[in-house]
Amino acid sequence: MSSSLSFPRVRELHRPLVWFSASMALLAAIAFGGVLFDDRILVGVPIWTKPFKFAVSFVAYCMTLAWMLTLLPRGRRVGWWAGTAVAVTSLIEMVLITMQAIRGRQSHFNHETSFDSAVFQVMGATVALLWLAALVIAVLLLRARILDRATAWSVRLASLIALVGAAIGFVMTQPTPEQLAVGDDAGIVGAHSVGVPDGGPSMALTGWSTTGGDLRIAHFFGMHALQVIPLVLLLLVTLAPRFARLRDERVRLRLTFVASGTYAALFALVTWQALRGQALLDPDGVTLATAGAIALLGAGGTWAALRAPNHTVTAPTAKEFVS
Incomplete structure (x- = not known):
């Protein structure tokens, strides 16, 4: 290992x-x-x-x-x-x-x-x-x-997701429909919340809205892929002495791709949820169904990554990934 x-x-x-x-x-x-x-x-x-x-x-x-x-x-x-x-x-x-x-x-x-x-x-x-x-x-x-390819792809994919998460900040600077109606007289232009004014009922500590969408959730979730995905790999490396399957770098690489894909899907989901003006803790049926599908795909991908024969492992090179 x-x-x-x-x-x-x-x-x-x-x-x-x-x-x-x-x-x-x-x-x-x-x-x-x-x-x-x-x-x-x-x-x-x-x-x-x-x-x-x-x-x-x-x-x-x-x-x-x-x-x-x-x-x-x-x-x-x-x-x-x-x-x-x-x-x-x-x-x-x-x-x-x-x-x-x-x-x-x-x-x-x-x-x-x-x-x-x-x-x-x-x-x-x-x-x-x-x-x-x-x-x-x-x-x-x-x-x-x-x-180490697993390390390489964990930092690459984490960096790319974090970049997209950071870009959510630019979306927040766009004026809301209410601000557009006021025009040049609007003292505040841009908002964290979607569908409700900033400053309404919110979650403790985070301050995220509990009555409407909040783009800060997606911003936070995306940017901190930078820590979460490498930490997942660190956990796999830590567990490897106890679980023989994890000692193989190719298995860890597959699991890194599964973790990164699942995280990216969850990031897309919380972004979509916020843009629809929906509070994180008040999801509708569509959001719950999508979250369930992501969980099932993540679990299935993990099972396949652990079960797949090692000779079938393929990983794109950085040059192939860019092209």
Whole structure:
């Protein structure tokens, strides 16, 4: 049994991403204190909720990127600059989000004053640059010759799903029908929720709407494929000493494809559910049927991956995947 799914020493990780992640861990602690002791409410939730959630999310996202960049056998200089761009743009975004929280102002979609509008426009530019830098990293991973194929495809597919998940953020900036009716007088342009106003009844901790669709669910679910899919492979590697079937790299590769496909299907489902204005915890029959079909296909794919004879294993090369 062999696997390149290992954790390098801290000094081998991308330093700007590591330092940014450390600063976000500190900010998360400060923001959590703000949630506890600052009684201000903004758009239906404690005002420090957004900095806290973004900080925690960035710790996971950027530390995962820092690890993925160590897997590159070539193109490390390009990867270093792309990772640095992610760290810098993310830092700018978090500074602006935190500043607006301190001011008691909404950071996203806010055009109520010229200053608020400028802040959101700068945030939009940083997010676009962040996405492009993440795209560069995804392309580098797609082209990289990583010896363990299961590891290679787990990071490639996770990166691609995360890119699509991040792109959901651009969908949120589009004006709602109610905002279009108001025209240029709308102070808020864009929304997290679909079918209901932002700031209504929501789930504890996440703040996701319980009465309508919420695009943040798809955004979150897609972006954190970056952690979930490699963690699934890590679990397979951890269990391999106890289960002989998992010791074969080809079996782990098949299971990686099944896990990635199932995750991508679930991401598509929660996106579709949100766009239909449907709350996550209030699915209709069609959503439940689709979720059931995905579960059955995932279970069937897992069974087939474990049962298939090893000589039938085929995996596309990175070049074939791109073409």
